[in-house]
Amino acid sequence: MRIGIIGAGQLGQMLGFAARAHGYTCLFLDPSAKPPAARIGPVIQARFDDRVALAVLADKCDVLTYEFENVPVDALADVADLVPIYPPLDALRQAQDRLSEKQLFTALHIPIPEYRAIDSSDDLHDAAAAIGLPLVLKTRRLGYDGKGQFVLRSTGQVDEAWQDLGAKDLIAEQWVEFDYEASVIGVRSISGDIVTYCLTRNEHADGILRISRAPVEDAGLTEQANAHIRRLLRHLDYVGVLALELFVTGDRLLANEFAPRVHNSGHWTIEGAETSQFSNHVMAVAGAQPGPTGNRGHAGMVNLISHLPNAARQLTAGSLHDYGKTPRPGRKLGHITVVADSAAARDRLIDEICDSVTKSSSQAGTAT
Numbered sequence: 001m002r003i004g005i006i007g008a009g010q011l012g013q014m015l016g017f018a019a020r021a022h023g024y025t026c027l028f029l030d031p032s033a034k035p036p037a038a039r040i041g042p043v044i045q046a047r048f049d050d051r052v053a054l055a056v057l058a059d060k061c062d063v064l065t066y067e068f069e070n071v072p073v074d075a076l077a078d079v080a081d082l083v084p085i086y087p088p089l090d091a092l093r094q095a096q097d098r099l100s101e102k103q104l105f106t107a108l109h110i111p112i113p114e115y116r117a118i119d120s121s122d123d124l125h126d127a128a129a130a131i132g133l134p135l136v137l138k139t140r141r142l143g144y145d146g147k148g149q150f151v152l153r154s155t156g157q158v159d160e161a162w163q164d165l166g167a168k169d170l171i172a173e174q175w176v177e178f179d180y181e182a183s184v185i186g187v188r189s190i191s192g193d194i195v196t197y198c199l200t201r202n203e204h205a206d207g208i209l210r211i212s213r214a215p216v217e218d219a220g221l222t223e224q225a226n227a228h229i230r231r232l233l234r235h236l237d238y239v240g241v242l243a244l245e246l247f248v249t250g251d252r253l254l255a256n257e258f259a260p261r262v263h264n265s266g267h268w269t270i271e272g273a274e275t276s277q278f279s280n281h282v283m284a285v286a287g288a289q290p291g292p293t294g295n296r297g298h299a300g301m302v303n304l305i306s307h308l309p310n311a312a313r314q315l316t317a318g319s320l321h322d323y324g325k326t327p328r329p330g331r332k333l334g335h336i337t338v339v340a341d342s343a344a345a346r347d348r349l350i351d352e353i354c355d356s357v358t359k360s361s362s363q364a365g366t367a368t
Helices: 010-021 051-060 073-077 089-095 098-107 121-131 155-164 219-235 277-285 310-314 343-358
Strands: 002-006 025-030 043-045 063-066 115-118 135-139 149-152 170-174 180-188 194-196 200-205 208-214 240-249 252-259 298-305 319-322 332-340
Touching: 002 010, 002 051, 010 025, 010 277, 025 051, 043 051, 051 073, 063 277, 073 089, 089 098, 089 252, 098 170, 098 252, 115 121, 121 135, 121 155, 121 170, 149 155, 180 219, 180 277, 194 219, 208 343, 219 240, 219 252, 240 277, 298 343, 310 319, 310 343, 332 343
Parallel strands: 002 025, 002 063, 025 043
Antiparallel strands: 115 170, 135 149, 135 170, 180 194, 180 200, 180 240, 200 208, 208 298, 240 252, 298 332, 319 332
16 A cells, blocks of 8 residues: 655654554655655655645655645645545545634534634724624634734734734634633544544643644543544545644633644653554554554653754653754654543643753643
8 A cells, every 4th residue: 555645744744654664654745855754755845835746755655645735725635536645635625724713513413613804904803893802813824833823812903813813814703711722632534433532631832733632532532522523524525634622711611713734732642541542543554454542651752943952862751753854943852641540640740840840830730
């Protein structure tokens, strides 16, 4: 089985490692000269919308997949008759537009914060009056890791926010006073079999995921999360891994967004689950059945952002995943995973990593 992966960043790299373990070969497409996944297989160096390069990739592979959700849908549609593409293009299309995404959640009865489509500064004034302040103004497309967002705290900021985000195609969302952020990851095979991973608790700073902890030991929240993601997977006739990001407010979950791909909050599954999200994704797109997703213990993941200190290579506990990327501010360079027999032991390991490696503090008392 030859798998073509669009994008050769760290997610492509980890998909490549998983594919190799299953005896599959990978070919990548990426505009970068030396992307992380080049360690795993050959890379066609071309733009993601290069239709000639995509046709070459399709010709050389049995199936195509992608590692991020900003792949041009129209360019992929041109090669859809040449080779199967998973996850399906409709899922990719809806994930690329926050308005379509909110409408999908509403149609599937998945609770979300209140929102308004914003096409003018008058719309933004109206949204502020209807939803209340503060509210979060976002670009409908191309935002990730906190980019393309503006927190509107007063009506005096309307013009600034409108111009700052490009003065078009925006969405205003209710500010949610959540208890914490969480995510659930599910996998669906070509034949329709679904497995899900446990609910994971996530901590962000500056819009970037810093720490994940699994599992969230709350049966009610887990039941809601599983129901939501299964509904999404079935409705989209999905194949592969999908991640649903959520706000936890008391005993309720509110959907934030979904990612039609493997997800940063699932990196702990490499050591902490019976089958990693990466293995399950490549098996799903290759036509195999998903593997078991049970936990191997209480797992955690710490992202390494902007620089990768020498202390990360001198760990006495935990597993370092170095993406081989050149350091720069805000860039994800690697992550460290830990697995322990209890939530308290896991959190102690995370605290040690934050003290000795990232020089940041984790949120104390977060065992869930």
